[in-house]
Amino acid sequence: AAAIKGAQLAEKRLEWERAPDFMKETIGAPDDVRASRSSSAQERRAVCLAYKQKGNDFFAVSKHGTAMREFVRALAVYRWFDQSTEKSSERMPLIRGESLISEERDATEARGVVHTLLLNIAACCVKLGDGASALYACDEALALDPQSAKGLYRRSQAHLLEGTVSGQERALKDLGIACKLKPDDMQLRTALRNLRTEYESTTKHERQRLKKGFESGLYSESEKKEFAARQPSASEDASASGKDVDPN
Structure with a gap:
């Protein structure tokens, strides 16, 4: 039992360590984002889409860093590192909230939004020249939808940043x-x-x-x-x- 627990802690620690900075920033999500996680599916989605729209607006005027911040806040509605108990990375699991939704229709919508946000974040990373973070975001998006042509295209852009x-x-x-x-x-x-x-x-x-x-x-x-x-x-x-x- 101790060995299994140790392996689980090591996996959680590795998940934190391999995560790019934008994912770690979900720890400090705004109050309305954190509150939305325990709200109804409709309220949760509304908070997420509001931040997503802000990100779209900033991206449209080439403010890619600011756009990324808003997309990450939108993502943090559904996916975040949990620091509610301890500050140790061994106790900060990555919560994939979209997979915890019981209602299938709401879960499907949430997965779709998370997929889109990850690719939007990847697009910002590509614009900012951060290939490693873009690759992480694309891999996470493709884990949700392996048949995503847009995800594969965006990941190809991340690969090219290797030079x-x-x-x-x-x-x-x-x-x-x-x-x-x-x-x-x-x-x-x-x-x-x-x-x-x-x-x-x-x-x-x-x-x-x-x-x-x-x-x-x-x-x-x-x-x-x-x-x-x-x-x-x-x-x-x-x-x-x-x-x-x-x-x-």
Whole structure:
């Protein structure tokens, strides 16, 4: 029993530690937000949507930091770190209030609002250049709706903030899935096409740079062999860029 309790505490502590700052800020939610958690579903939703609308208004005028603050307050109506008993992170569980609602219709509405708010927060994080927080928000949103094309698109933007080839590859994967979910969405198709072009250019330049390094003697024989072993095959290359290996 002690071992199980210890594992549970460790999991709660890990959840706190891996959470980005915006999620930790739910501890200090405004009084009306905290009060709404014990109100009726309608009153709770009204408080949430009021803050959400403020966030939309600020985002529309490019005040992304302020917009994010309002979206987080809206999110805190349904999801928050609970500090009601102790200040220790071991005793501050993340409450996913949308999953505790008994009435199915109200629960479905709450999950939808939480999903939207997480993606709105992710959009703010992308605008602010905070890829790690954007990725967290997208992962949480996709946990609620794995088939969310918008969630996959937003997560692809978070991956691109890494500024790495591997980040581009993860973004390509997410965009490819999003396009399959919504094949008629021109924004998604354009984003995928542009990213393919960017990825091909990036990998071409990287290979040229490494080739020059080999020729100039910057790398040892073992490093050359390691690089050669890492090079993708034609099928892997095509898969990463979203192309068919054999269109026939």
